[in-house]
Amino acid sequence: MNRLRASARGHHGAKLQPGVTMRGVGTYDLHRGAIIRRQARIHVGSGARLTVMRGAAVGTRNTINVEAGLTLHEGAELSWDVEIMDTDFHDIEYEDGRRHVRSAPISIGRHVLVGARAVILKGVTIGDGAIIAAGAVVTRDVEPGAIVAGNPARPVGRAASWR
Ligand SMILES: CC(C)(COP(=O)(O)OP(=O)(O)OC[C@H]1O[C@@H](n2cnc3c(N)ncnc32)[C@H](O)[C@@H]1OP(=O)(O)O)[C@@H](O)C(=O)NCCC(=O)NCCS
Numbered sequence: 001m002n003r004l005r006a007s008a009r010g011h012h013g014a015k016l017q018p019g020v021t022m023r024g025v026g027t028y029d030l031h032r033g034a035i036i037r038r039q040a041r042i043h044v045g046s047g048a049r050l051t052v053m054r055g056a057a058v059g060t061r062n063t064i065n066v067e068a069g070l071t072l073h074e075g076a077e078l079s080w081d082v083e084i085m086d087t088d089f090h091d092i093e094y095e096d097g098r099r100h101v102r103s104a105p106i107s108i109g110r111h112v113l114v115g116a117r118a119v120i121l122k123g124v125t126i127g128d129g130a131i132i133a134a135g136a137v138v139t140r141d142v143e144p145g146a147i148v149a150g151n152p153a154r155p156v157g158r159a160a161s162w163r
Contacts (some may be wrong), residue, residue, distance in 0.1 A: 005072065007011075007141075008114075011028065011030035013034075013086075014030035014032065014033070014036070014098045015036070016035075017035070017036065017038040017040075018037065018039075018150075020036050020041075021039070021041040021042065022042045023044075024048075025045070025050070026045050026049060026066060027048060028044060028143040030052045031051075031054045031056075033035035035056075036052070040061065040062045041063050042066075043065050044066040045065075046108045048068055048069055048086075049069050049070075050066050051069075051070070053071070055074050055075040056073065056075060056076040059080045059081070060081075061080055061081050062063075062082045062083070062084070063085075064085075065084070065086070065089075065163070068104055069086065070084060070105065070107075070161070071105075073109050074098045074110045075110055075111040076109065076112045076114075077112070078108075079114060079134070080117075082115075082118050082120070084106060084119075084120045085122065086103055086104060086121075086122045086123070087122055088100070088102050088103070088121075090102070103122055105122075106123065106124050107145065109126050109130065110129070111129050112127075112129065112130050112131065113131045115131070116134045117137070118134065118135060118138065119137045121138060122130045124142070127142055127144030127146065130147070131142055132145050132149075133150070133156070135151070136148055136150060136151065137150075137152055137153055138150045145158055145160075
């Protein structure tokens, strides 16, 4: 745990555990009480913003790439080995001439639980209190309080609470 290091980077009160890397020239908005766990690798590109609110946690060995924007709202919890990318890194041309959306911001709501090894892709909004199952691949928005699982993730239940 290294509050001093976080402080030196201008993130007063955020906790950065050992081995965290934060690369890229974008904006890192880590609020007081946010935590970035061991060996998380974060890249925020030019003009993009990562916001981690109070009580929200980026998990151990998470890989996070932000080219548009990512917000973790209060108390959102990412388990270990979660991968989040708000960009596909490539432009795709569809056969029918439609244009591919390469990057779009992601929002992870208050008190959301993201299970180990889940993958969250571009443009997704996850509603407050939702639970993402281990290994799920989230490609579409998730309703508040929904439990989703699988690849692509689909609703499998409802959560009243978790702790
Ligand atoms: C495959 C991919 C490029 C497609 O992007 P896209 O054309 O914008 O796709 P969409 O988001 O419109 O999704 C189209 C459908 O495919 C599904 N889908 C998209 N990506 C999926 C994935 N990784 N796994 C399973 N299903 C997926 C979506 O759920 C959607 O189906 P639905 O309408 O029934 O829900 C993108 O979703 C993806 O996986 N990006 C990650 C790329 C990557 O790994 N880059 C890193 C290094 S190169």
